[in-house]
Amino acid sequence: MNYPPQQHQDDDVNHMIDVIKTYPLATLISVKDGQPLITHLPLVYEDGKLIGHIDIYNPQAQLLKHENGVTIIFAGPECYISPSIYTTTQLPTWNYIKVHLKGKVKAIESKAALKQSLITMTEFLEAPAHKYVLEPDNPRLDRNLDYIEMFEITITHWEGKFKLSQDKKPSDIKAARKELVKANQENIKQFLDKVF
Amino acid sequence: MNYPPQQHQDDDVNHMIDVIKTYPLATLISVKDGQPLITHLPLVYEDGKLIGHIDIYNPQAQLLKHENGVTIIFAGPECYISPSIYTTTQLPTWNYIKVHLKGKVKAIESKAALKQSLITMTEFLEAPAHKYVLEPDNPRLDRNLDYIEMFEITITHWEGKFKLSQDKKPSDIKAARKELVKANQENIKQFLDKVF
Numbered sequence: 450m451n452y453p454p455q456q457h458q459d460d461d462v463n464h465m466i467d468v469i470k471t472y473p474l475a476t477l478i479s480v481k482d483g484q485p486l487i488t489h490l491p492l493v494y495e496d497g498k499l500i501g502h503i504d505i506y507n508p509q510a511q512l513l514k515h516e517n518g519v520t521i522i523f524a525g526p527e528c529y530i531s532p533s534i535y536t537t538t539q540l541p542t543w544n545y546i547k548v549h550l551k552g553k554v555k556a557i558e559s560k561a562a563l564k565q566s567l568i569t570m571t572e573f574l575e576a577p578a579h580k581y582v583l584e585p586d587n588p589r590l591d592r593n594l595d596y597i598e599m600f601e602i603t604i605t606h607w608e609g610k611f612k613l614s615q616d617k618k619p620s621d622i623k624a625a626r627k628e629l630v631k632a633n634q635e636n637i638k639q640f641l642d643k644v645f
Numbered sequence: 646m647n648y649p650p651q652q653h654q655d656d657d658v659n660h661m662i663d664v665i666k667t668y669p670l671a672t673l674i675s676v677k678d679g680q681p682l683i684t685h686l687p688l689v690y691e692d693g694k695l696i697g698h699i700d701i702y703n704p705q706a707q708l709l710k711h712e713n714g715v716t717i718i719f720a721g722p723e724c725y726i727s728p729s730i731y732t733t734t735q736l737p738t739w740n741y742i743k744v745h746l747k748g749k750v751k752a753i754e755s756k757a758a759l760k761q762s763l764i765t766m767t768e769f770l771e772a773p774a775h776k777y778v779l780e781p782d783n784p785r786l787d788r789n790l791d792y793i794e795m796f797e798i799t800i801t802h803w804e805g806k807f808k809l810s811q812d813k814k815p816s817d818i819k820a821a822r823k824e825l826v827k828a829n830q831e832n833i834k835q836f837l838d839k840v841f
Contacts, residue, residue, distance in 0.1 A: 452700060452702035452703050452704070453703075459840075464839075464840045467836070467839050467840050468840065471836045473725075474723050474739055474741060476672065476718065478674070478681050478683075480676050480679050480680065480681060483676050483679070484676065484714075484716075485674050485676060485681050485716050487674075487716070487718065487745060489723075489739075489741055489743055489806070490739070491725070491739050504648060506648035507648050507649075508648070518680075520680075520681050520683070522672065522683065524720065525836070525840075526833050526836075526837075527670050527685075529669075529687070529770045531770075531771060531776055531777045532777045533776035533777040538785065539785075540779070540783075540785055540786065540789065541766075541767050541770060541771075541777065541779065543670055543685075543686070543687050545670060545685055546840070546841075547685055549683060570737075571737050574725045574727075574737060575727060575737075580727055580729035581727045581728045581729040581737065583736070583737065587736075589734065589735075589736055590736065593736065610685070611840070611841060613841055626837060626841065629833070629837070630833055630834055630837065633829070633833050634830050634831075634833075635830075637722050637825070637826055637829050637830075638826055640663070640667045640721070640722075641722075641822060641825070641826065643660075643663050644655075644660045644663050644664065644721075644742070644807070645742075645807060645809055645822065
């Protein structure tokens with residue numbers, strides 16, 4: 450079996466946890482009647498588990514319970530790699546860092562646990578500057594609790610897809626890394642001006 | 646039905662095409678035996694269709710034919726929105742631009758069509774600078790043709806998820822937009838130093 454190419458697989462769980470903590474917006478996928486249900490939401494990693502919160506009116510909320518199976522994607526940086534950046538002759542490719550997880554999900558019914566979890570997630574996302582603190586007595590928080598469901602995913606399978614030109618020579622790997630940084634620093638204003 | 650929130654849905658197909666053309670790395674999802682098969686690859690948009698190429702050893706390659714149904718996600722910028730950036734009192738949230746498509750896929754068997762399609766995709770991805778041209782007589786290109794399958798997706802369903810604080814007042818929408826630009830310009834070197 451030539452797939453997936455071994456040079457692009459990274460089995461180091463700590464690398465994957467770094468991706469999850471740096472890029473917490475997950476793509477959460479359940480399957481119902483052969484169709485994927487897909488939701489984008491931040492998940493907080495803790496001891497082999499992922500904690501999240503979902504709008505009760507989201508159709509996927511019905512599935513995030515009873516130890517159902519879910520698939521989760523976390524996405525790090527990505528960019529097109531032009532052969533022009535290499536010193537050697539190569540074909541065009543795309544580099545990216547993605548983490549694919551599978552897990553079993555259960556609903557957490559307690560509204561007190563949900564409230565604490567929203568406070569904890571905010572602390573995590575506000576780090577390190579902590580310019581905002583979600584206070585337990587925030588009236589807006591309390592009004593929202595009935596419309597949010599908390600869930601916990603136990604991760605059962607980890608796959609790190611780190612496609613970063615690792616099969617090239619060191620100077621070309623370095624050039625690809627530089628390109629990845631550059632592409633992700635490029636100004637997105639022009640794009641936003643078009644669509645928003 | 647309160648889901649999805651209407652203020653975050655954008656039905657303008659031209660906005661969605663802008664996302665596809667600016668962020669061509671797609672997440673392509675097929676479902677087999679109740680499990681999602683997920684591949685990350687660039688797709689080129691043309692007249693209601695998406696053209697792509699997949700490693701023949703990728704298990705999903707088997708499914709990209711016979712008018713099978715596929716789901717495709719394109720991802721624009723995203724970032725955490727701290728309530729500290731607003732002039733009004735708000736809860737924390739995450740803003741993002743995502744395009745969800747559904748379509749029917751067919752395999753394109755012709756190796757000549759595949760070859761031309763790889764050249765066309767490279768032209769598109771190298772625009773506007775065109776520092777690299779994939780020449781038809783590139784021997785490496787010819788050697789790879791037997792290991793790549795070309796496919797064409799006819800898009801049957803479009804959904805634009807533009808979650809950009811549109812329900813806030815104009816000055817707060819502007820602050821959220823600024824935050825999105827800032828977050829996506831932040832240095833990723835520190836992250837890459839950890840994992841690669």
